[in-house]
Amino acid sequence: MRFIPLLMALGLLGLTALLWPKAQGDVGMLAWVNMGLMLGLSLLLIQYGIRLLRNRAEPRPGSRLRAKLVIVMIALLLVPAMTIQMAASQMVDRGMDVWFDVRVDTLLDRALKLAQGFYERVEQNMKRNLLDYISDATLAAAVSGHMDYRSINAYLGDISRTEGWQRVELFDTNERLISSVQMGELGALQARPLNNTARVSMHLGRVVTELESHDGREVAVGYAPLIGGATSVLGLLRVETQLPAGVIQNARAVEADYRNYRQLEHNRQKISATFTHVMLFMTLVVVLLTGLVALLFARRLTAPIGDLANALRRVTEGDLDVVISESPRDELGSLGRSFNKMSLRLKQNVEAIEQAQRDLTRALDNTRQRQYVLESLLANLHTGVVLVDGQGRVRLLNQAVRDILHLPEDWKPSANILQVSHGNLRDIGAFYDELSHQQEELLQREFDIALPEGKTLHVLARGARLSASGAEFSGYLLVIDDISELAEAERNKAWAEVARRLAHEIKNPLTPIKLSAERLQRRFRSQVDNTEVFDVCTKAIIDQVDRLLRLITDFSTLARMPQPKLREVPVKTLLQDMHELFHSYARVSVAITPDDDVACRCDPDQIRQVLINLMDNAVAATGKNETCAVRLYASIAETAVEWHVEDDGEGIQPDAAPKLFEAYYSTKVNGSGLGLAIARRIAEDHGGELTLLSAANPTHFCLKLPRSAPAKEKT
Amino acid sequence: MSVIMLSAQAPAAESGALQIRFDQKVLYCAARIAINNKAFSPTMKDGVAMATEWRIKVSRLRRYWLNEDIADITVTRHARPDLLTRSWLLTESSSDISRRVYRLQDAIQFLSGLDDFPVLDRSLLKKNMPYRITVSVQIHSEGISEAWWAGLWQPAAAAMQQDFSLP
Numbered sequence: 001m002r003f004i005p006l007l008m009a010l011g012l013l014g015l016t017a018l019l020w021p022k023a024q025g026d027v028g029m030l031a032w033v034n035m036g037l038m039l040g041l042s043l044l045l046i047q048y049g050i051r052l053l054r055n056r057a058e059p060r061p062g063s064r065l066r067a068k069l070v071i072v073m074i075a076l077l078l079v080p081a082m083t084i085q086m087a088a089s090q091m092v093d094r095g096m097d098v099w100f101d102v103r104v105d106t107l108l109d110r111a112l113k114l115a116q117g118f119y120e121r122v123e124q125n126m127k128r129n130l131l132d133y134i135s136d137a138t139l140a141a142a143v144s145g146h147m148d149y150r151s152i153n154a155y156l157g158d159i160s161r162t163e164g165w166q167r168v169e170l171f172d173t174n175e176r177l178i179s180s181v182q183m184g185e186l187g188a189l190q191a192r193p194l195n196n197t198a199r200v201s202m203h204l205g206r207v208v209t210e211l212e213s214h215d216g217r218e219v220a221v222g223y224a225p226l227i228g229g230a231t232s233v234l235g236l237l238r239v240e241t242q243l244p245a246g247v248i249q250n251a252r253a254v255e256a257d258y259r260n261y262r263q264l265e266h267n268r269q270k271i272s273a274t275f276t277h278v279m280l281f282m283t284l285v286v287v288l289l290t291g292l293v294a295l296l297f298a299r300r301l302t303a304p305i306g307d308l309a310n311a312l313r314r315v316t317e318g319d320l321d322v323v324i325s326e327s328p329r330d331e332l333g334s335l336g337r338s339f340n341k342m343s344l345r346l347k348q349n350v351e352a353i354e355q356a357q358r359d360l361t362r363a364l365d366n367t368r369q370r371q372y373v374l375e376s377l378l379a380n381l382h383t384g385v386v387l388v389d390g391q392g393r394v395r396l397l398n399q400a401v402r403d404i405l406h407l408p409e410d411w412k413p414s415a416n417i418l419q420v421s422h423g424n425l426r427d428i429g430a431f432y433d434e435l436s437h438q439q440e441e442l443l444q445r446e447f448d449i450a451l452p453e454g455k456t457l458h459v460l461a462r463g464a465r466l467s468a469s470g471a472e473f474s475g476y477l478l479v480i481d482d483i484s485e486l487a488e489a490e491r492n493k494a495w496a497e498v499a500r501r502l503a504h505e506i507k508n509p510l511t512p513i514k515l516s517a518e519r520l521q522r523r524f525r526s527q528v529d530n531t532e533v534f535d536v537c538t539k540a541i542i543d544q545v546d547r548l549l550r551l552i553t554d555f556s557t558l559a560r561m562p563q564p565k566l567r568e569v570p571v572k573t574l575l576q577d578m579h580e581l582f583h584s585y586a587r588v589s590v591a592i593t594p595d596d597d598v599a600c601r602c603d604p605d606q607i608r609q610v611l612i613n614l615m616d617n618a619v620a621a622t623g624k625n626e627t628c629a630v631r632l633y634a635s636i637a638e639t640a641v642e643w644h645v646e647d648d649g650e651g652i653q654p655d656a657a658p659k660l661f662e663a664y665y666s667t668k669v670n671g672s673g674l675g676l677a678i679a680r681r682i683a684e685d686h687g688g689e690l691t692l693l694s695a696a697n698p699t700h701f702c703l704k705l706p707r708s709a710p711a712k713e714k715t
Numbered sequence: 716m717s718v719i720m721l722s723a724q725a726p727a728a729e730s731g732a733l734q735i736r737f738d739q740k741v742l743y744c745a746a747r748i749a750i751n752n753k754a755f756s757p758t759m760k761d762g763v764a765m766a767t768e769w770r771i772k773v774s775r776l777r778r779y780w781l782n783e784d785i786a787d788i789t790v791t792r793h794a795r796p797d798l799l800t801r802s803w804l805l806t807e808s809s810s811d812i813s814r815r816v817y818r819l820q821d822a823i824q825f826l827s828g829l830d831d832f833p834v835l836d837r838s839l840l841k842k843n844m845p846y847r848i849t850v851s852v853q854i855h856s857e858g859i860s861e862a863w864w865a866g867l868w869q870p871a872a873a874a875m876q877q878d879f880s881l882p
Contacts, residue, residue: 263763267857
């Protein structure tokens with residue numbers, strides 16, 4: 001396909017070389033125009049062929065089809081055109097052979113010879129007749145001046161009538177007209193001068209004839225020298241005779257036909273070449289026009305195909321906005337419309353897919369966001385959460401449940417909750433088992449779990465079955481809360497309420513009892529015989545009533561612990577107060593070390609009560625041994641102030657140490673068991689803590705309070 | 716009267732011969748094309764009219780520019796046959812003088828040469844300046860076409876040139 005233009009150019013160049021005009025040929029401009037056209041066409045084909053060969057890339061869509069259409073249309077035209085031209089050339093050659101047949105040639109030759117014979121006969125007759133007058137004595141006398149003019153004219157008139165010449169003129173050797181006779185018309189006033197032929201005749205002394213044309217007529221003119229003596233020329237006789245018009249006309253017609261025939265024969269090759277070049281020119285023009293029309297038609301035909309191919313390429317590259325023209329109302333137009341519909345649907349589908357992708361991405365983002373929020377929530381949640389699927393495998397558990405239950409390492413996602421719930425976690429497995437087998441959706445249980453440190457954890461477990469409609473996941477959600485402190489607080493609250501009511505019920509009769517005992521002592525002491533026993537009894541009543549009142553006061557205090565009134569209190573001031581209260585004991589030493597500007601935000605009365613309680617206990621523990629010491633000192637940290645109370649007493653029994661801060665637990669005979677409980681309650685109300693650092697050697701209590709006010713918990 | 720004869724063969728030797736001649740006032744040229752009588756005689760015997768168109772150009776040679784044309788003369792010689800009388804009427808366009816000859820050789824001689832043709836006045840030429848005279852001949856049969864394009868592709872039958880300068 002790529003070599004077709006070059007092959008066509010080669011053929012055209014060969015034809016150009018074959019028809020190249022020869023140097024001696026006279027073929028005219030048309031041949032050179034044809035050569036120019038063929039060379040131009042060859043150059044165009046060569047250029048197109050070279051471009052096709054060089055262009056190894058994919059050609060533009062539709063260009064090949066266009067080239068094929070043009071080539072086919074030109075070939076379809078060239079075949080009949082060349083055939084017609086060859087046939088026409090043959091016909092012209094045959095026609096010219098017939099035209100220039102030898103019989104025609106012979107016929108024209110004979111006709112011309114007949115015409116020439118007529119002229120020859122006229123001239124020969126005139127020459128023969130003139131020869132009779134060369135030596136005419138009368139004429140010789142006339143030119144010699146021996147005759148008068150009238151006699152000469154008469155003689156010349158006789159000659160004219162005798163020979164049939166229309167004009168007879170007599171000249172002397174000086175070319176002077178002597179006499180002239182003209183038949184049938186008036187003579188010219190002025191004689192015509194002698195021409196060269198006449199001079200030649202006179203010079204050579206020979207009779208000469210010639211033909212002349214005058215006013216459309218042809219005349220035969222004869223010149224006869226008049227010879228006198230031996231060789232001397234005395235004058236010249238010029239005669240004219242008009243040729244017959246009809247004969248002359250036919251003779252000239254024969255001459256013209258002969259000339260035209262010979263002219264055509266002479267130009268025979270030229271005519272043939274001209275015909276060939278005319279046909280070639282017409283063929284070339286038609287080929288060029290056909291090529292141009294074919295190109296336009298092919299371009300019009302292939303343009304929609306090219307547009308379609310371009311559009312397909314753009315669609316392949318992802319451009320779905322391409323729309324092609326639908327103007328032609330034919331199959332190509334239908335194809336374009338179908339393509340546009342396809343492109344539109346493709347675009348709609350792609351947009352739908354993109355929209356779905358965006359929705360999915362948004363949903364995924366939302367899911368991820370929710371998962372992130374959920375994970376963050378679960379991570380920051382103080383409530384333990386365990387998510388278990390329908391097969392009992394742990395799907396999710398947060399850090400809080402690990403911290404609350406101190407879960408071992410085998411508690412991890414995908415672990416079976418029943419298998420990992422062993423030991424102290426057996427209740428968790430039992431709770432799940434009950435939840436999974438019950439009919440209700442929710443389950444709530446409280447149970448105690450023994451921790452490895454010996455502590456007992458009281459947890460609230462709540463479970464729910466997850467089987468929401470439409471959700472693929474089904475399982476169970478376990479929520480574990482450490483409610484140990486809450487239970488203790490509720491227990492304390494219950495105890496406080498009991499204490500408050502008990503104190504109220506007890507306190508009411510005690511005052512009258514005390515007052516009655518004191519009244520008995522005042523009024524009836526003198527009346528009794530044994531005052532000693534009476535005093536002992538009344539005193540015992542009063543003391544026990546006082547003891548009961550103190551006990552009830554402590555109960556009331558525990559039950560109605562006032563909110564601390566916090567303010568900035570110098571640590572040094574509290575230490576000085578303690579020093580003033582206990583300086584009477586020699587074994588008590590109070591280290592007043594902090595500077596004045598070191599302060600603690602607390603309720604000074606309540607803190608003072610705690611310190612007094614601790615110091616009282618220490619003094620009591622060291623009361624029997626004067627060598628023991630009680631030490632009170634404070635240490636200042638960046639965020640807290642610590643009061644340390646140490647004593648070198650007997651110490652606290654190990655089994656009593658864990659219960660030391662419980663209410664109503666006392667190692668003393670008369671103790672209410674509420675002192676340290678109240679002290680710890682006050683410390684906790686201040687955001688601090690009261691701890692036993694050492695049970696013995698020394699017995700060491702530490703009250704730790706924050707230096708700044710604790711943030712109030714919003715409840 | 717001094718007569719200067721300059722004779723030079725044309726560059727194309729087979730084209731013809733060119734001679735120039737000066738007298739005191741006029742530059743003459745004599746040219747004859749070296750064409751075989753066969754180029755004329757068959758055509759003329761068949762009664763076809765023939766003509767030769769002589770173009771004579773005189774130009775001043777310039778080294779770095781186109782030559783300057785001094786004279787450009789065209790002379791046409793016709794030979795019209797008369798088959799009935801077996802004669803040829805010879806006509807020269809420059810003088811419009813005609814004569815009849817009865818020999819083919821005379822007609823061919825008339826068509827194929829210029830004898831002492833006056834070209835230009837000598838006063839138009841300067842001494843010691845190089846000049847070139849160029850004579851080209853076109854042979855026409857069946858008369859001369861008057862169309863403007865007729866001479867575009869008509870090749871010259873002969874072309875002669877000669878450089879000269881006035882002494």
